[in-house]
Amino acid sequence: MHKASVAVIGASGYSGIELTRILADHPRAELRFLASDRWNGDSAARRLGIQGRAGELRYAPLQGSERAASECDAVFLATPAEASLQLLPKLFGSAARVVDISGAFRLKDASAYRAFYGFEHTQPELLRSAVYGLPELFRQDIAGARLIANPGCYPTGAALALAPLLRAEVIEPAVIIDAASGVTGAGRKSGEEMSFGEVDEDFRAYKVLRHQHAPEIVQALSRCSRVPVRLTFTPHLLPIKRGILTTAYATLKAGRDPSEALRAMQDAYRAEPFVTVIDSPDEVNLKSVAGTNRCTIGLAWDRNSLDPGRLVVVSAIDNLVKGAAGQAVQNMNIAMGWEETDGLAQLRGFYP
């Protein structure tokens, strides 16, 4: 079978490494180009122990990488938002489909970039062309797309947890998302703040009420609810490597029964290969999804509880897979018309 050629720009960051490994085993794609300044000149075999032809690839410098990449059938940008913003105009004219893992093309409202990302968005037209790639919620947008904005890790966990309930109009459009992420969510960063001595045995909230994923969550949820959703979002930093656990709080609409919420959730995901609704939020955990493209979701309510109108939904994903590289490949699969699970179904978990 002829394989499509793919490139990864920003291949030595944590998401870039994960992408490289998934693509090296993909049945219909062939890795042809890897760019990374950090590993410039080195091979994927030496850096990641990748076997076969993909292992022989040598990392090229970022400078000028868009030229080689644009000759591929698909390009993954695993670069910071500012870098993606620079690269995209050079790639968009080409035949390559682009999946951008950064936040640079996710928000439809260009002015939100100033407030939440700290830069002026210079490509409003590309922003309009970009498709938000959350397959389980917006699959119809993705087929054939040329520029796919891959969702953020927190928005993936949050939107999967609440979208079916908003679509079914069983909850009020005002929600609370309390989420905790492993350190790889922040990328491959040094800095004292992320050193082992500071993170180990600690837990804390950060960017409270000002995290850049908040407007992205609102945008995704509001599209589902068809009315603007009010959101309070608190991210926390976990002393682990991978995984996001999202605990979402919602209020049942007057006259609706909690069993309708469970049914809406089950209906929404029954046919989904990567999302599983399980019996209880107590059984949702990070270790069983780490290393996979899966999302598990559990929902709880209690007619006799101390606040009977409240629903609690807990979801778990691996921030580097379903929250980044895996979802990016899922998006490419859909855009190219392949099986959505290609290269992803066989991802083994890490447990134990």
Place this chain on the structure above:
Amino acid sequence: MHKASVAVIGASGYSGIELTRILADHPRAELRFLASDRWNGDSAARRLGIQGRAGELRYAPLQGSERAASECDAVFLATPAEASLQLLPKLFGSAARVVDISGAFRLKDASAYRAFYGFEHTQPELLRSAVYGLPELFRQDIAGARLIANPGCYPTGAALALAPLLRAEVIEPAVIIDAASGVTGAGRKSGEEMSFGEVDEDFRAYKVLRHQHAPEIVQALSRCSRVPVRLTFTPHLLPIKRGILTTAYATLKAGRDPSEALRAMQDAYRAEPFVTVIDSPDEVNLKSVAGTNRCTIGLAWDRNSLDPGRLVVVSAIDNLVKGAAGQAVQNMNIAMGWEETDGLAQLRGFYP
């Protein structure tokens, strides 16, 4: 100076160990009796490296320990709730003041024990005599008390975070408490579920909507608000040893300004030796309170946020100190008429 004699029953659990160490350095109390079946016959010097006379104490068996303990001026029960329920009637007649670290005497509604603790409460009269020992909120009850129910770890973190806002009537009496605890909160347990291989690199919610601390939080908060408080409480298990981070969500009452919330918080704790209100929830973390009796609290709101009526309050405590042993000593200090900070002010943190 003559020192008061104190006993610890259940001295080899994690709270019991912490109590032993704090009491061994207490300026007005002298450890006289330690009971533990696990360490029966061994010395505190050998088990905990404690120097001086306290180190020479040998652990006695639990069986019959109430007799020796009742001759002390104060007795700490660091036993499971069922054991405390058995021991208390034998101790209550004596001259000793008792601080019970278990949940056995915390809930005023005896019938709640069946639902949340799984046993029938057999001592309703003692329950009425018991005083709930959360000094910063109910200090006036504690002086001279003979039976003090030491608060649970989650209720301590939650009540300190929200009580001033409820007292000042700036928030609605319906709150969400999302909290995460290190493993020592579950006591010194074996069992596969708490093994390193299962807990490490994981994070999960547990006992969602049915944790036994939920009615205790409601009881404490409702006393402050003077109307019944509705509560949704979700505890999580952190892969760390110590600490509880509480992220609380509240809704501003109509017509109230968020600055009133901050002022209420600052006023409530200005004179408190162990509670510090800090500028931002982002600076509240577990590592800076671990090993101390301190609680740090940060409050956030944002007029321009995606849900402007919502307040987020984050608090941090060490579950074994302010959430158990330290608060128990604080309660004893008040009950005996000593300086409230005796034996506690000099607790060094663990950071780094």
Place this chain on the structure above:
Amino acid sequence: MHKASVAVIGASGYSGIELTRILADHPRAELRFLASDRWNGDSAARRLGIQGRAGELRYAPLQGSERAASECDAVFLATPAEASLQLLPKLFGSAARVVDISGAFRLKDASAYRAFYGFEHTQPELLRSAVYGLPELFRQDIAGARLIANPGCYPTGAALALAPLLRAEVIEPAVIIDAASGVTGAGRKSGEEMSFGEVDEDFRAYKVLRHQHAPEIVQALSRCSRVPVRLTFTPHLLPIKRGILTTAYATLKAGRDPSEALRAMQDAYRAEPFVTVIDSPDEVNLKSVAGTNRCTIGLAWDRNSLDPGRLVVVSAIDNLVKGAAGQAVQNMNIAMGWEETDGLAQLRGFYP
């Protein structure tokens, strides 16, 4: 292609889980039978998220499992040594090849079982029939074998680090093995000793001079050196899940040059798909082999060092893969005459 049928007995332990996942993706083997009392009746899809036909398999009870297993082409025992000792006689008559992951058939000297395993070995004839399956050192024994004793995790890391130097007679036959293992090396154990509260933030040696893997290391190394090897072995417990780092100390034979040691090492492993000799021991680490069947080895000496006759060799493996399940599959591949890397080459590492 017709696939061979395989069974795993003891499928819910950590090695059994790893075996199940590797075999579910094996190109020439088909999982047909899984036995586990713990997960009796449950499916592999539900427990491990395994897709396809293997996921539909339901765990059978251990009792009587040898009958169903003996109808397969290959059987993996991921059971404790005592259980393997009971099961083997019932399986050995059948057509199935058996790979035993326990220590029950590794030591040629039956009397050593009393001293190091605490039981009398009741199957001395099977012991003689068993082949020690360390492919890189004793590959010729494995082809066509009916009973393969899969090496222990520590012996794998230790023997791979030192065997080439002993074979080439560049070091004295008296060595020190200092090794550290993640908790999964001890299997899926509960018990307070292995609880998160006890293991986290700690490090300690255990079973000093009396670990059951010591005679196995001596047996493997002595076969290579052709003279009895003297060994001092100290295992340590690391607060991580997976991986064994082995630091081995050897003394250069008089008249031999350290460069001969490096050459012997490189020659021994040049053609090996799973062993890589890298430039410096400083670059050998656990995170780059975790989740793979690889072993990395680095060797250091220094003519100007503070003890110039000494060599230091550091090796790294994943105890559950190259130290257990992966090596078991490698052994099956050889015994069946398949590609040695089948089912193993594509194992992705876990890093980050």
Place this chain on the structure above:
Amino acid sequence: MHKASVAVIGASGYSGIELTRILADHPRAELRFLASDRWNGDSAARRLGIQGRAGELRYAPLQGSERAASECDAVFLATPAEASLQLLPKLFGSAARVVDISGAFRLKDASAYRAFYGFEHTQPELLRSAVYGLPELFRQDIAGARLIANPGCYPTGAALALAPLLRAEVIEPAVIIDAASGVTGAGRKSGEEMSFGEVDEDFRAYKVLRHQHAPEIVQALSRCSRVPVRLTFTPHLLPIKRGILTTAYATLKAGRDPSEALRAMQDAYRAEPFVTVIDSPDEVNLKSVAGTNRCTIGLAWDRNSLDPGRLVVVSAIDNLVKGAAGQAVQNMNIAMGWEETDGLAQLRGFYP
């Protein structure tokens, strides 16, 4: 009682923080001066939660700090070696006793600094004046000393483990030290290499055969053995915060009995307040010494072992306390003629 005045220069590093906390509770010393560029202007109360007068101290900049410090009775340098080398000449003329926690004045052979520290030692006379402050081995040197070079963390653990055996001449003067340290041993460093994502779930050796503590260990041990000691030293990085576990390997001298080794060890430390010889190396662990100035040591040999002439000695210390700040205070206590345990006996461990 009049208290001596003390200063800490480099007070925001991990050793500096630990020093500050220990000194804040010292019965005979009063913290008067803290210098740190990082925390310049801030108070010790805010940064470390220190109560009382010490908490009111504000951090001064390093620039010019030697002037204020030299008016104190004792000065602790918790600065990098290069900084200590610059500061010492400005302090040495003054009345202040100086304890330098860096390596700048530990090695008697000035030329070793080029090879192991990468700088030329510019103060050979001060080097001769400096006293090596390992009280349990060289206490007689310390009383009244004006410049004390505080031992490195690895040398403390290694020398305490082996010195009594070399002094008693029961082992050969050729030893192997295999040691593992928590991350705080490297100081408060950022850099990707020390980030949580890289250190967590990993273990590796580093600076194999070229660590700067190797010549220091040789110097200390050779002084005890009175013949030059040959050393192989391998440090490893543990994914924990605090603690060094040292596993030392020695060879019994011909004609000596292993029981003599145990006796030599027990005799050496019987009267020592901070060193405990315990029954078995299996009981030596980091969690029971973390946060204390203690060192525990266990020794093993086995006449029937696989290498009967070999001894294994395991020691444990907290690298920030007995390996740095605690030992520095112990040295000051001796130099000033105070009780050696002042400010140290009451250090509570961190367990659990």
